[in-house]
Amino acid sequence: MMKIIFKLGAICLALMHLLNIGGSIVPGWLMSVASAAMLIPGLSLISSGFKKATIIFLALGAAILLATKQPIEQWISAWNSMTNTVAIMVAMQLIAIPVSMGRYDLSICEWAERRVRSRKSLFVFSNLIPHILASFLNMGAIPLSFNLMGKTIRSRMSQEEADRFMSISLSRGYVLAALWAPPAINLYLVVQATGVAWSALLLPGIVLALIGFGLTYWMETWKGGVLQKESENSAGEGRTKRPQSRRLITREDRALLHVIVVAVSIVGIVFALEKIGIEQAYTRIMLAGIIVTFVWTLLVFDKRAFSNAVREYWEDGLLKVRDMGPFFVAMGIFSGALESSGILKLISPSIQSAASWLGILSVAILPLIMIALSVVGFHPFITIVLFGKILAATPMPIPLLSIALSLAVGGAAAYMISPFAGIIMSISRYTGAKASQISVRWNGKYGIALFFIGVIFSIGWGALAGR
Numbered sequence: 001m002m003k004i005i006f007k008l009g010a011i012c013l014a015l016m017h018l019l020n021i022g023g024s025i026v027p028g029w030l031m032s033v034a035s036a037a038m039l040i041p042g043l044s045l046i047s048s049g050f051k052k053a054t055i056i057f058l059a060l061g062a063a064i065l066l067a068t069k070q071p072i073e074q075w076i077s078a079w080n081s082m083t084n085t086v087a088i089m090v091a092m093q094l095i096a097i098p099v100s101m102g103r104y105d106l107s108i109c110e111w112a113e114r115r116v117r118s119r120k121s122l123f124v125f126s127n128l129i130p131h132i133l134a135s136f137l138n139m140g141a142i143p144l145s146f147n148l149m150g151k152t153i154r155s156r157m158s159q160e161e162a163d164r165f166m167s168i169s170l171s172r173g174y175v176l177a178a179l180w181a182p183p184a185i186n187l188y189l190v191v192q193a194t195g196v197a198w199s200a201l202l203l204p205g206i207v208l209a210l211i212g213f214g215l216t217y218w219m220e221t222w223k224g225g226v227l228q229k230e231s232e233n234s235a236g237e238g239r240t241k242r243p244q245s246r247r248l249i250t251r252e253d254r255a256l257l258h259v260i261v262v263a264v265s266i267v268g269i270v271f272a273l274e275k276i277g278i279e280q281a282y283t284r285i286m287l288a289g290i291i292v293t294f295v296w297t298l299l300v301f302d303k304r305a306f307s308n309a310v311r312e313y314w315e316d317g318l319l320k321v322r323d324m325g326p327f328f329v330a331m332g333i334f335s336g337a338l339e340s341s342g343i344l345k346l347i348s349p350s351i352q353s354a355a356s357w358l359g360i361l362s363v364a365i366l367p368l369i370m371i372a373l374s375v376v377g378f379h380p381f382i383t384i385v386l387f388g389k390i391l392a393a394t395p396m397p398i399p400l401l402s403i404a405l406s407l408a409v410g411g412a413a414a415y416m417i418s419p420f421a422g423i424i425m426s427i428s429r430y431t432g433a434k435a436s437q438i439s440v441r442w443n444g445k446y447g448i449a450l451f452f453i454g455v456i457f458s459i460g461w462g463a464l465a466g467r
Contacts, residue, residue, distance in 0.1 A: 002041035007318045009037030010090050010325055014286070017087040021283050028076040035083045035329050042326035047425070050323040053382075054330040061333030068341040078336025082328045082385075084282040085185060088138075089324060091286040092183045093317040094293040095136050095262070096144075100309040102300035105147050107255030112152050114252065119156070120227055123220065126153065126166070127173035127213060134174045135181035135263040136289065139320050142426045145170050150430075163431040165226050167438045168216070172446065174423055175416045176212045179408055180205030181263075182270040182285045185324070186411040189381060191281050193388025196404040198281055199274050202267070204405055204461045211457070212450055219446055258296075265292050323422060327381075335385050347390065363402055364455045366391065367410025371451060374418035375440070380411045402462025409454030417447040 012034040016026040046054060065075055099105070108129065116122045126149045133141035146166070154162045178186040180202055187205070191198050220227045269288035278284050297306070358365060370383040384407055391403050415421045419435040428435040 002044050003319070006038055006041040006045060006322065006325075007314065009034050009039075009041070010086065010318055010321055013038060013083055014087040014090040017084055017282065018091075018286060018290075021278075021280075021287075028073075028080055031083065032076050032079045035079060035086075038086070039326045039329045042322055045319070045322040046326050047323050050327050050422075054326045057327075057330040057334040057382075061330065061335075061337040064334075064337035064341050064343070068337075070337070070340050074336070074340045078333045078340065079329070080332065081336040082332030084280070085188065085328045086321060086325045088183055088185070088188065088282050088285050088289075089321045090318065092136060092138050092289045093140055093313065093320060095289060095296070096140055096317050097306070097309040097313055098293060098296035098300050099137075099144070100312055101297065101302060101305040102255070102258075103305075104255050104259060105144060107252045108148050108259070109152065111250075111252035111256050112149065114250075116152070120217075122153065122156070123165070123169055123227055124213075124217065125149075126169040127176075127216065130170045130173040131177050131209070132259055132263050134177035134184070136183060136266050136292070138183055138185070139324070139422060139426065140317065141174060142170065142423065142430070145174075146430050161226070163433045164442060167427050167431055167433055168220065168226060168442055168446075171416055171423055171427055171438065171443060172212065172216050175412050176209040178412045178415065179208045179212070182266060182288065186380065186384065186415060187408055188281060188285070189384045190388060190404050190408045190411065193385050194391065194400060194404045194407065196400055197274065198284075199271055200401060200465075201404060201408065202271070204457070204465075205408065208405075208409065208454055208457060211453060215450060215453065216446060219449070262292055262296060331382060331385065335389065338386075339389070360398060360459060363398055363406045363459055364452075367406050367413075367451065367455065370407075370410045371414045371417060371447070374414035374421070380414035380418065380421065383414070384411045398459075399462035401465060402458045405458035405461060406455050409451055409458060413447040413451040413454070416443045416450075 013031065016031050016034060019025050043051065043054065061078060065078065070078075112122075112125060116125045126145075129148055130141050130145040133144055137144065149170075150166065153166055156162075157165065178184040181187065182198060187198070187201065190196070191201070217227070219225060222228065266288045269291060270284045273284040273287060274281075278287070354362065366387045370380060370387060373383055374380050388404075388407055391407075415423060417439050418424065419439040421439070424435050424439045427433075427438055431438075
């Protein structure tokens, strides 16, 4: 029963945000009812790590609102302030319907078996697949990536090697999408907190992601890296040889091309919607996801497969929001309480003074604090919202574009290094490796290296394009 109420609340919340495209059609109190219908049963479904954070932020937000004697309108505003993030996740999970209906998982798995031969090419492929999928599926990219790549990777190496190989490639491939992809929650929070347009972050984000791919490939060829022992003999171990098709373009090739076209289409639609004047970033993302889902579903439509895919979305797809949904409602209450209480205005002069004293180093210091806090349990989503709002409200001697880019890089690095991040915990469940092992031991050096390179890039890019 709790699951049904949670799912209905999540769907109603997404529909209400869609209805508000042309203005505030849905009353705030009614949206609060839908979010409460998701939050309350969601507390019984949420994982332990997110449950603690959700309860803490609910309590802190309510305490601030009570202590500052805020009117009921401010309570409703705070309650609803981050429900648009939940609506994005609900809407983007719809794309799993045509993915399931067209059996793209099987096709891409076949493509890997036929085309990907060496360990190096397998590493590149297993970085790219979650990266592409994350650009429109969010957290749904993780289980699908494991379904696509897990069997192939485990057939070619020992269990310990395979666990490390998958953890590294999937976590880094997924997180790098958060530097540019429209549905990436990290990037959306940066846009929401700083006010910098997503289109301004797109090109530098793509460049940063390419740098990140080059960095991970280079670092894993070092001594002790997963690619150090590459050889033609070991690359083919455990792999069943399959006859090569004589056709130039196979069904598997078309399937992979379709997925790439979908990712590019979502980016293009979001970009176009921004340029024609649809102001809300979350509205653009939701519309892009719904349009692409509709067209893609028509192209691969099969009545029986469609009913099965819709059932999967209801039974499993919506539950992928069970951790993030309640968490973002609680975070919205807390961040909304901070804004309405005037606390941010009180600490803004101190931040401004510190920024003036630190100068350009302030671009690196706060994201570095974000990474350090993530290791001890502060989720990057929290610090992105808090630091972003503070920095955006404070006059700084640095272009706001540099600040936004450094927050995006810091959030990506923190999300990769934190053992409490959803992506790390998900990968831990699938591989059996400890979350701390994946985050700190296997991704620690890479995350720090990516952060410092990214900060230097952010300063340079902002100096050239941010004024």
